Amino acid sequence: MGKWTNLLVGTLAGGVARYVLAGAVYRVLGTNFPYGTLVVNLSGCLAIGILDALAEDKFLLGPEARVLLMVGFCGAFTTFSTLILETDHLLRDGEWARAVINAGGSLILGLLLFRLGLMAARAL
Numbered sequence: 001m002g003k004w005t006n007l008l009v010g011t012l013a014g015g016v017a018r019y020v021l022a023g024a025v026y027r028v029l030g031t032n033f034p035y036g037t038l039v040v041n042l043s044g045c046l047a048i049g050i051l052d053a054l055a056e057d058k059f060l061l062g063p064e065a066r067v068l069l070m071v072g073f074c075g076a077f078t079t080f081s082t083l084i085l086e087t088d089h090l091l092r093d094g095e096w097a098r099a100v101i102n103a104g105g106s107l108i109l110g111l112l113l114f115r116l117g118l119m120a121a122r123a124l
Helices: 003-028 034-058 063-077 079-092 096-123
Strands: none
Touching: 003 034, 034 063, 034 079, 034 096, 063 079, 079 096
16 A cells, blocks of 8 residues: 555544544443543553554564554544654653653643634634
8 A cells, every 4th residue: 555545544444443442431431521532542652652662663664554553543543642652752862841842832732722712713
């Protein structure tokens, strides 16, 4: 498969997997807490950690497999896993301040921009 086909297939599979897993978790644990999202985000972090080690340390994943599994599947399954991967790479490279800015900025600015979006849409 080509790069774009890998991306499309991985994205489709990741989106479906997210929907199925989160739905199953909510059916079992209920909806009074975002358990489904938590399970998806944490399992995505586990998956992208395994894939990163297979790619970077073991050299078992080539560029095509990375696009399929890491960019496509994990990216559609949860972008949180990519945030964690990139923050960990900053930490690994000794870029502690950038890691904190990346993680903290994503959370804090994300919440602020979400609220801004709500206010803007409600003002229409």
